Amino acid sequence: MTDNIKVGWNLENTYTSLPDIMFTAINVNPVSNPKLVILNEELATSLGLDSNALKSRQSVEKLAGNRALEGGIPLAQAYAGHQFGHFTMLGDGRALLLGEQITPSGELFDIQLKGSGRTPYSRGGDGRAGLGPMLREYIISESMHALGIPTTRSLAVVTTGEDIMRETVGPGAVMTRIAASHLRVGTFQFAAKWGTIEDLKALADYAIERHYPILMDNENRYLLLLQEVIEHQAVLIAKWQLVGFIHGVMNTDNMTISGETIDYGPCAFMDIYNPKTVFSSIDSHGRYAYENQPNIAAWNLARLAESLLPLIHEDQEEAVKQAQEAMATYPEKYETYWLTGMGNKLGIFNIEKADISLIENLLQLMDKYEADYTNTFRALTLSKLEETALYGKEDFNQWHEKWQARLEKQDVSKDFIQRLMQKSNPVVIPRNHRVEEALEAAVVKEDYSVLENFLKVISRPYDYNSDYMEYTSLPPDTLGEYKTFCGT
Structure with missing residues (x-):
C-alpha cells in the first residue's frame, strides 16, 4: 500500500x-x-x-x-x-x-x-x-x-x-x-487545566488514533489509553534500569504517551553501581536519582490519570476508582519486566520468586565494593571474574556458587545461557568521559572524527566479537565527580 x-x-x-x-x-x-x-x-x-x-x-x-x-x-x-x-x-x-x-x-x-x-x-x-x-x-x-x-x-x-x-x-x-x-503527560495536563472537556476529548482521541488505534471503537477507550501508557512506561523504565540509564529530569512534560524516551538533557549512564546516583546539576535533592526512577514514573502516570478522569467516567467517584485500579497495576508490571530483564542478564530465562534475593544480593555486593555496573555483567557473561571489583571477595564467592547452582537447574546448554546474557548485557555504553571527549573535540576543535568513531562503537553495544575494550574503561580518578547540565 x-x-x-x-x-x-x-x-x-x-x-x-x-x-x-x-x-x-x-x-x-x-x-x-x-x-x-x-x-x-x-x-x-x-x-x-x-x-x-x-x-x-x-x-x-x-x-x-x-x-x-x-x-x-x-x-x-x-x-x-x-x-x-x-x-x-x-x-x-x-x-x-x-x-x-x-x-x-x-x-x-x-x-x-x-x-x-x-x-x-x-x-x-x-x-x-x-x-x-x-x-x-x-x-x-x-x-x-x-x-x-x-x-x-x-x-x-x-x-x-x-x-x-x-x-x-x-x-x-x-x-x-x-x-x-511529542504527546506528553504534560500535554494532557495542559488540556485538562486550560481547555474544555471537548478539547481534552479531542486530544485523547488524537493520541489513541495515533498510537493505539485498536482502542478507537471501544467505549472504554480513555481508561484503556491510560492502561496502555502505564504498560509502555513500565516497559521503558525497566529498560532504563537494566542498562543503568539515568534520565535526570523526569518531569511530566518529559514523559511521552507513546512510551519513548524523550528530552535528553542532564542524562547519563551509571559507571560505578550506586542506586542513589544523580548526575544532574539541578537535581540537588536527588528526586530523579537512579533508584527513584520507577516510583517517579508512577507519580507521573498518576498525573495523567488525574487529567483523564473526566473522560474515564461521568461520575467522578467511579472515574477515580477505575483510574486507581489501573494505576495499581503499574508496580507489578514494572517489577515483572525488570525481574525478567535481570534474569536474562544473569542467564536465567525462567525467573522464579527465589531469584529475587539472588539478584538483590548481587546488586548489594556491587554497591558495597563499588563495582562498575556494565562491566560486572559483561565479566559475568564472559566468565572473567578477575575483571570485576568483586573478584576475590568471600561474600561474592558465596554468591557466585549460588548463581552457578541456579543456572544448573535450567535444562539448557551453557551456550544458550551465554547467548542470552550476551543479548542482555551490553559490552559498551556511552561512558560519560567518552561523551565529553567527543563533545570537546567537536565543539572546541571542530574535529568530528572522535564523535564519528564513538558513534560507530555505541551503535553495536552487544557485539562481543569486536575489540571495544578501550571504550569499557572507567574514567581516571582525576576527573572527579561527574555533573551534567540541561543546556537550556
Whole structure:
C-alpha cells in the first residue's frame, strides 16, 4: 500500500486538527550561516529521505529552520508539566514541529526542530540551543536506540553560525528530532487545566488514533489509553534500569504517551553501581536519582490519570476508582519486566520468586565494593571474574556458587545461557568521559572524527566479537565527580 510513496519529504499535519488552544502556528526563525555537521543516514533512509539530497544547501537551510519544509505547517505545541514536583504552564519554548513524515512503511513520525528560536512559550528565553547539548542528545538517543530502548531519535545537527550564552559562550545549533509523537503527560495536563472537556476529548482521541488505534471503537477507550501508557512506561523504565540509564529530569512534560524516551538533557549512564546516583546539576535533592526512577514514573502516570478522569467516567467517584485500579497495576508490571530483564542478564530465562534475593544480593555486593555496573555483567557473561571489583571477595564467592547452582537447574546448554546474557548485557555504553571527549573535540576543535568513531562503537553495544575494550574503561580518578547540565 506504500509503494507509491515518494522519496523525500512527504508530510502530514495532523496536529493542526486539534483545538487551537493546543498549539500556535508560527514562522521559522532564520539563522545566519547554517552548516550541517552530522547526518543520520540510516535513519534518513528509514524515513524515506535521500541522504545526499539532505546534504544540499537548500536542505540544510530547512534543517536549520531558515525555510519551512514543503507541505509542512510549523507550529509550537502547548503543554504543562510538573517540574521537580511544581506545576507550571510550559510549551515548545525552543522547538518547532514542522509536520509528520509518512515513511515508506506507512508510519507517521514527527519532524521537530530543537533550538530553532523563540516561540510564544519561550518564557523570556532566546529559544536557541548550544552545539554541545544537541550533539549530546544525538549521541545518547542513538545509543538508546542501539540498546533496544524506545526513544526519540536525531536525524541531523546543524550549526547556526551564531554564538549563544549558557554556562559559557559557544556555537549555536539546531537538531532535527524524530519521534512517534511529542504527546506528553504534560500535554494532557495542559488540556485538562486550560481547555474544555471537548478539547481534552479531542486530544485523547488524537493520541489513541495515533498510537493505539485498536482502542478507537471501544467505549472504554480513555481508561484503556491510560492502561496502555502505564504498560509502555513500565516497559521503558525497566529498560532504563537494566542498562543503568539515568534520565535526570523526569518531569511530566518529559514523559511521552507513546512510551519513548524523550528530552535528553542532564542524562547519563551509571559507571560505578550506586542506586542513589544523580548526575544532574539541578537535581540537588536527588528526586530523579537512579533508584527513584520507577516510583517517579508512577507519580507521573498518576498525573495523567488525574487529567483523564473526566473522560474515564461521568461520575467522578467511579472515574477515580477505575483510574486507581489501573494505576495499581503499574508496580507489578514494572517489577515483572525488570525481574525478567535481570534474569536474562544473569542467564536465567525462567525467573522464579527465589531469584529475587539472588539478584538483590548481587546488586548489594556491587554497591558495597563499588563495582562498575556494565562491566560486572559483561565479566559475568564472559566468565572473567578477575575483571570485576568483586573478584576475590568471600561474600561474592558465596554468591557466585549460588548463581552457578541456579543456572544448573535450567535444562539448557551453557551456550544458550551465554547467548542470552550476551543479548542482555551490553559490552559498551556511552561512558560519560567518552561523551565529553567527543563533545570537546567537536565543539572546541571542530574535529568530528572522535564523535564519528564513538558513534560507530555505541551503535553495536552487544557485539562481543569486536575489540571495544578501550571504550569499557572507567574514567581516571582525576576527573572527579561527574555533573551534567540541561543546556537550556
